[in-house]
Amino acid sequence: MGLILEEISKTSIKLLLNEPFYGHFFTGIVKEVSDRVNTAAVGMVNPQMVKLMVNPEFWESLEKPEHRYGLIKHEVLHIVLKHLTKQKEFSHKYLYNIAADLVVNQYINEEQLPEGGITLQRFWYIEEKYNIKLKPNQDVGYYYHKLKKLIDKNTITSANECNSEEGNLEGKPSPIMLDDLLKDDHPELEKHKFWKSVEELSDAEQKIMERYVNDIIKQTVNRIKYKGKGIGHLPLGLQEYLNELLESLKPNLDWRRVLRLFAASSSRTFLKTTIQRPSKRYGTTPGIKVKRKQKLLVAIDTSGSVSIPELQDFFSEIYHIWRQGAEIYIVECDTHIHQQYLYRGKPPEIISGRGGTAFDEPILFANEQYNPDAIIYFTDGFAAAPSIKSRCSILWLISSQGLKEDDSSWVTLPGRKVKMATR
Structure with a gap:
């Protein structure tokens, strides 16, 4: 356990050096090596504390250092974008989890994502078959409502049907099927099961949790500004989100x-x-x-x-x-x-x-x-x-x-x- 925590710390140091925003934000999160999760997940200690839980066997299975790097970025982004507290606004929880992963994985380099990750590129068949285009760099609500249309129409393509069209697969990533993702035991979404405890909080407790996340974000931005880094190195969409968030927290008068x-x-x-x-x-x-x-x-x-x-x-x-x-x-x-x-x-x-x-x-x-x-x-x-x-x-x-x-x-x-x- 101690060795894995040490490796997680080494990965966070790489984040600090390469992408300071993620690295500094990660220092404000509790880390735990636990068998309670099958892979890795973010959960709640209490309304004023969030932690990252990592399964030891899963961590060891990530042999490439860049996959471990991408894993931590993935979980940090879920917290920064407040996906844990926003879920209460959406009725279909599995579909919300898919939409949340579609958002955060766009901010992670392809080589940093382990095989099987939920990416926008793997939903290419949705545009071809249903004429529904999934635009990049959108928020979780956009992807949720786009995919909800397919479910409501009950016209989801099965994996066998899509794979049988061999011509469609040439030069394209292997499709990830929506019907498979909506199953209870899908490994990519099992890690979100700890989000349920956040949804069960009272409105006041959820506001406390949002305040906690806002505090870490502000401290992180101030820290990297002090070091002369700023958020200019972040993707444009994430920059805009952070600027709007920080602006919303300013008072309207002295x-x-x-x-x-x-x-x-x-x-x-x-x-x-x-x-x-x-x-x-x-x-x-x-x-x-x-x-x-x-x-x-x-x-x-x-x-x-x-x-x-x-x-x-x-x-x-x-x-x-x-x-x-x-x-x-x-x-x-x-x-x-x-x-x-x-x-x-x-x-x-x-x-x-x-x-x-x-x-x-x-x-x-x-x-x-x-x-x-x-x-x-x-x-x-x-x-x-x-x-x-x-x-x-x-x-x-x-x-x-x-x-x-x-x-x-x-x-x-x-x-x-x-x-x-x-x-």
Whole structure:
């Protein structure tokens, strides 16, 4: 087992040297040598961790180093293109698996693919027999719906029928038949059986998993940019996908400025006597001057869907508000308030919570006990809207990988909502 893991590491080093994007991304994935799979597969450890599982006998059967190289690229691409979480949108799972392999194998050199791989070239007979052209460089939905038409018409050519036409095979790769691929025990698709566990996750857990993948993608792109590589060496289709993904994760406005302005405007004034500034109207001392004091209740979502890096981002922003002179009282909450304390410039050593999410408790606390000038709620937004109306203004700071602006739940949150950007 240890020897195979060492060989996998050597292959990942080759990826780092030759194709840094895949190599750096692969470093963020758990590796496991296991008999639970017949070949190799990506599966889930938990919603915040994905792993590559490799059967030891299968790995040894790949005698050519380039086939091992291509295998890792294949599995990395399934994760990068989010094929594990997108499957919920498609009803015919076997057909979806075929479409997913058609997508990723186009990004892998032919000599890196082991014999028997599902490639676009091996579906040449579909255009000739059914006049259905499968264009290259399309997404998984395109290939799924094209092949679904054949299944719905019940006109799938059998392998014997296609092979009997000897003239058709000259100069063409051996056809891979759709009816064979749809069988339960086909080895090329058996490796996708672990995707089922992802589909069984709740919507919130699937969003956590997407956030995890987005984080690895962003870290990978930033790392190779820092090293002067960038993604320019990747195929154009993959470049466009990554650029669109990274652009979609950017906020639409300067959320830090919004946060500062909100905190500054949510303040009360009071008079303070001073001997350093005489009253200009009456010429007496001590004089008076107007002081502003912000009294803010900061609610921090400590539910299980909020990651440690997100919590660190929350406390970083809280520190900057505190430096401006605000009085900040923090409540840590998931479905209930677990800790409450006056913030003095340092985050707590232990965060309490990590359960589900409900927004009512901090608002109730503000209304009945603390009476702040405003509430700032740091959260990923994955919960039902509060049922309690706040007596003061609320600013919702939604984490970078949290609820999206086009989600129907976004508009149900009362008050101002701002999406945080990734650092």
